[in-house]
């Protein structure tokens with residue numbers, strides 16, 4: 595998992611969201627007497643249950659079709675079912691790294707100095723000037739044992755690979771920036787690292803990559819927790835670059851999925867693989883739906899994610915990256 599830098603604030607935001615949700619539900623029910631909702635959590639009322647199973651909580655269907663969501667979702671599924679629990683340093687992750695390398699354009703493995711056995715998987719499309727980096731982490735939590743990370747790990751990884759393959763086929767203009775696709779190893783903290791120390795012991799692959807390549811990176815688009823089946827929604831975590839986030843929202847609107855991106859910001863920042871780049875002055879955004887009930891649990895499984903959600907994010911990011919590499 596990435597870590598919120600201010601946990602109490604995160605809780606506050608969740609409470610606010612629940613309160614606002616409750617008021618909206620109340621309004622939707624025609625403002626019944628308070629007795630009708632007191633004593634029951636808003637999420638357990640029949641009306642709420644009906645709302646959460648209606649199609650309105652599913653991601654919008656994009657109007658563009660440049661991202662191959664079918665094959666991306668197959669790769670998400672493959673990571674979970676064929677490689678299973680695959681924490682940093684495991685044999686399963688080493689096998690997955692080779693598989694991912696074979697799928698990325700100009701794919702290669704890069705060691706992570708100071709962490710023997712860890713490797714970032716990187717691909718690239720050539721261009722001029724500093725590169726747009728599109729990234730995700732491909733390792734999963736070392737604990738609990740058996741964690742498969744359908745949303746936290748597999749979803750972002752699958753999207754990055756199929757964005758790479760779509761962008762590689764797209765016509766390239768003279769002067770377009772290069773695009774790099776990096777799947778980071780060792781995002782999750784190793785066993786024995788306390789929550790409060792995530793900043794120190796997590797993000798191993800991205801720290802190494804940023805240290806080595808920061809000089810050639812223009813900006814970073816990171817994908818994490820992007821395929822939740824119901825209730826997918828993104829707010830800007832406060833460390834994400836505002837200008838890039840505006841461009842993301844515009845791209846999302848232009849492919850018909852604008853409602854995925856709520857106005858305002860999350861009120862808290864997230865530590866994730868974009869952080870080492872931010873610390874080096876490189877603009878970056880983290881596209882992360884942190885409000886995922888199965889987060890960091892054995893329930894982060896295939897039934898909580900969907901191809902439809904993956905498609906909505908994939909199409910928006912495809913357009914965003916297409917524009918970023920052209921806008922200089």
Ligand SMILES: [Zn+2]
Nearest residue numbers: 595746747818
């Ligand atoms: Zn993650």
